[in-house]
Amino acid sequence: MDKPRPPRTALVVHCGAWAIPSEEKAAHRQGSLRAAEVGWQVLLDGGSSLDAVRVAIRSMEDDRNLNAGSGSVLTRAGHVECDAGIMLGTTLEAGGVAAIRNRKNPIDAAHAVFESKYTLMHGQGAHAFLDQAGVPCVDPESLIEPRERARLVTALERDPADGLDFKEAGVSMPPDTVGAVAIDRFGRVASGASTGGICGKPSGRMGDTPVPGAGYYADDLAGGAACTGWGEPLLRMGLARRAVELAREHNAMDATWLAMQEFEQRFGGRGGVILLARDGSIGYSFNTPSMSVAYMDGELQMPYVGGIAAD
Numbered sequence: 001m002d003k004p005r006p007p008r009t010a011l012v013v014h015c016g017a018w019a020i021p022s023e024e025k026a027a028h029r030q031g032s033l034r035a036a037e038v039g040w041q042v043l044l045d046g047g048s049s050l051d052a053v054r055v056a057i058r059s060m061e062d063d064r065n066l067n068a069g070s071g072s073v074l075t076r077a078g079h080v081e082c083d084a085g086i087m088l089g090t091t092l093e094a095g096g097v098a099a100i101r102n103r104k105n106p107i108d109a110a111h112a113v114f115e116s117k118y119t120l121m122h123g124q125g126a127h128a129f130l131d132q133a134g135v136p137c138v139d140p141e142s143l144i145e146p147r148e149r150a151r152l153v154t155a156l157e158r159d160p161a162d163g164l165d166f167k168e169a170g171v172s173m174p175p176d177t178v179g180a181v182a183i184d185r186f187g188r189v190a191s192g193a194s195t196g197g198i199c200g201k202p203s204g205r206m207g208d209t210p211v212p213g214a215g216y217y218a219d220d221l222a223g224g225a226a227c228t229g230w231g232e233p234l235l236r237m238g239l240a241r242r243a244v245e246l247a248r249e250h251n252a253m254d255a256t257w258l259a260m261q262e263f264e265q266r267f268g269g270r271g272g273v274i275l276l277a278r279d280g281s282i283g284y285s286f287n288t289p290s291m292s293v294a295y296m297d298g299e300l301q302m303p304y305v306g307g308i309a310a311d
């Protein structure tokens with residue numbers, strides 16, 4: 001077990017783990033780099049880890065190349081239905097939304113739940129709650145990217161009975177879910193995740209992303225994590241919490257590697273996880289061909305971007 005270092009301000013983001021095609025690699029590097037830059041700026045300005053996570057995730061939700069907020073994948077019926085969640089490791093409080101259709105930034109919707117006495121809201125009830133909480137509503141059509149209509153047609157042609165095989169998530173299917181973890185100057189750990197889910201999913205299907213412990217987890221005493229990949233086994237395993245618990249006894253890289261081993265071998269899952277240990281050290285691991293990751297701390301001049309193999 002490595003000797004723990006004192007906490008340091010740091011931020012790590014990802015924008016999905018899958019077989020990112022050559023022509024899309026630059027956009028993924030760019031998306032994660034931009035998110036790391038804007039999230040880091042919040043920390044530099046003395047902002048909280050919770051705000052840094054929100055700002056980083058918002059930037060990826062607004063990036064129409066990625067599967068979160070605008071540009072999300074579509075349900076079988078052709079709608080965008082988003083899941084998102086956010087957690088603060090100081091209080092161990094979390095907020096998540098599932099299957100929401102008309103908010104530009106689902107992470108802000110999750111944050112509104114975080115600020116309430118509830119932890120998880122979904123569907124129509126969530127829409128009414130978000131209206132009351134003042135989270136702006138948008139035309140659901142504005143979230144749809146033409147690329148995704150074409151992708152849905154291909155998916156349904158391949159398997160008209162039940163959409164795509166979810167096991168393909170992380171391989172030929174582009175998950176592109178986004179996530180972020182940050183530690184601020186007070187050692188407060190926050191993490192969050194946001195996704196449109198899996199292309200061709202039935203309406204109402206919810207993966208790991210809005211669920212604390214599964215898609216994201218934060219604990220100031222251990223660290224924070226955010227996951228991506230096939231949501232059903234991620235939910236069953238609680239991968240984010242598992243990775244954070246492993247970081248109590250292992251360095252950050254080993255913790256994510258061990259968690260992914262368990263995810264693959266015991267749950268048959270595919271995907272990836274990012275982690276910040278409480279000392280600010282980074283870990284990430286994935287069992288897909290690529291995962292787009294960016295990391296920044298006070299020792300670096302500019303964010304480190306990794307996880308995407310060069311062609």
Ligand code: ASP
Nearest residue numbers: 175177197207228229231
């Ligand atoms: N985990 C997400 C889901 O299953 C998808 C992803 O991360 O790519 O909804």
